Amino acid sequence: MKTTAPVPQEKTMIKTDSTRGRIGLMVAHCAGMLDTVALPVWVGTLVAAYHFDPQQAGLLVTLFLGGVVVASVLLAPRFNRLSGRAVSTLGFLACALGFGAASLTTDFVMLALVHALCGAATGAALSVTHGTIALSARPHRLFAIVNTALGIAAVFYLGITPQIVAKAGGPALFLVFGAVMALAALVSLFAFPSAETAPAAAAVAGAPTMQAPARFGRAVWFGIAGIALVTVTQAMVFSFVERVGNARGFGAEAVAGVLIALGFVNLLPAPLAALLERRLPARLVLVSAPVVQAALAVTVMNTTAFFAYGAAASVIVAVAIFSHTFAFGLLARLEPTGRALSATPAMLMTGAAIGPVLGGTLIKFFGYGSLGIAAIVLCCGAVLCYSRLPRQSAAAPRPTPAPAQA
Template sequence: MIKTDSRTGRLALAVAHCAGMVDLVALPVWVGTLIAHYAFDPQQAGALVTLFLVGAVLASAVFAPRFHRLRGRPAAALGFGVAAAAFFAASTTTAFNQLAVLHAVAGFSAGTGLSFTHGTIGRSANPHRLFAIVGMALGAFAVLFLGGTPQLVAALGGPVLFIVFGGVMALAAITSTLAFPVPDEESQASQSFRASGQRLPGVIWYGIAAISCMAVAQAMVFSFVERVGVDRGFGTERVTAVLIAIGLVNLFPAAIAALLQRRVDARTVVLAGPAVQGVLALTIAVSSGFEAYALATAVFVVPMLFTHTFAFGLLAKLDVTGRATAATPAMLMIGSAIGPVLGGTLVKAFGYGGLGAAALLIDIVAIVLFARLMPTTRSAEATP
């Protein structure tokens, strides 16, 4: 029986996390490819990615409440396997309607695998640390993906993107089949809470909503950073270099979050994170100079990765059953699902400036919601 504290178990969780969270890395390349190689407008391109994310949200909504009753290994393996098949099929068509269906199927399937991945992490001995470890793996994956995929797409055409996605999902299906770990044994507190039939503490929903708001702002802006650079005449080579820099920078937030777990107050992190994200979003949207655009874009994902690691640990502490953390794909992707199509609509109607202003307002809402989570967090920490 493979456990969460084993090397093989952590490797399988890391690969599954990278596959399920592919949107966090791939959004600019994904949307840019659909616009440049498939001739879709920003709203259509955003809608296709949104369908993938809506599928993931639905899967998480279905399986997160049932996490403690189902076996993770077959669910994750089957989910990622079906997602791989859907993406491989997407590489064979250019029809919008067919791509729409395949995006939705891939999203639901990948979201299934990701729900069991995050639920298993949430039921480990140190959820914050293990989530940081898989976050570091996502950073390494970002370097490889953003360093190579744009060049492959430019040389071989848009369908290559879906072949890459399919390969990533297939690898996750294989590693999940061979090494997906079982969650740690439930604590007595978890068993008692679940047996009592109580619902999750209501205040947890403030944290979930706040993370979703950050995901909306993240997806809105990140989907179009490649297009912003190209449309402002910075040149494909320089924009590609910025995308590679994103991957390199993403190696560090999760590692730093792990090191600072007991040195930095999580409450401070979750309040500061949305503020930093909002400022960076506005900078990307309105900057006319390459230097400001490049710097803000290169570090744009950092607030989300860093803040969410601390927020994940807070939610795992407030809910001992693992159900809240199993819902991580829903809380992230319900925001991400809205982001691309909302961003495309804003760009179409108001230009990139409207995109940045909207992201800043959404991040202000996230700060207010995280502030509502704080009293219960303090109470949980004070309980012996």
């Protein structure tokens, strides 16, 4: 009688819905998305400690984000053929070493090279992280969970890092980055979950086999463009939140307090998005969020009242986190193979790579108020893109995925 031998890998496979797997994804997501939390302190340190002008500081951060984009674009089509654990571990390890090297130099050219290489390493690690989340049974919910972890990490980062940099100098910023990436590499080695396939979901969507992957539909591309435009706006404004506060004479302590408040506020949007997954139509959320974002950007960059500045600055990132959770869940339903969402870093960082250098250039020639006008234009484009997404409310969860064989 013919019997089927058991697959030994099943005993050691880490699942995305296990506690260990979620921890691995949380840490990888937090490390890979560090730039979204670090932008004000990052740009501010490059200006204040390294004496670069806003355009140069923005360019360095843009090189990091550009590296993320290139790595994500190259990796995403091959996501289903890669070991997520290996890519994540090696990517974060390479980034840790790169930031360690950055702490030893003040030369602009060397810093530019290191920023680009660290960005590429981070992009590879973050791509497999987001692709793995996309193939979970509840991608909207799991993405909300890892974003909640990012919000918690942001509180500690924004509360501690500026003080460390103030006492130890600019190089301390890169040592903090390196320590975070080293921790992510270690956790990924032992806790990064195995990617799962979702054959049932693919069959429902009519997706072909992985040997002949389908091209993304128009709705998916509009969703990708909308995310990029929203991220341009966020990165452009958020990169100079600290600088505009100081320029308005609010004082370093008051501005630092706003950044700490921002960190606490960012704890709320991801859990709220998870709670409202089936109560709010995703398309309605996505069309509305850029309008709110533009209004907040205009306030931050133009007001001379500290209360208005602090209130707007403390929630501007939360709006993006809330809407992106809905965008992630909707795109996971529209494209169930995981390839589109493994390119999430490219979606986010294409916008984020443009934002700092665009913002720095506008400030250099036209002043801080010009960022508000640019935000209105970009957010109008995002509304147009999101309006092309299908009208559908929160869908039922996708069929439970079957674990991929090692």
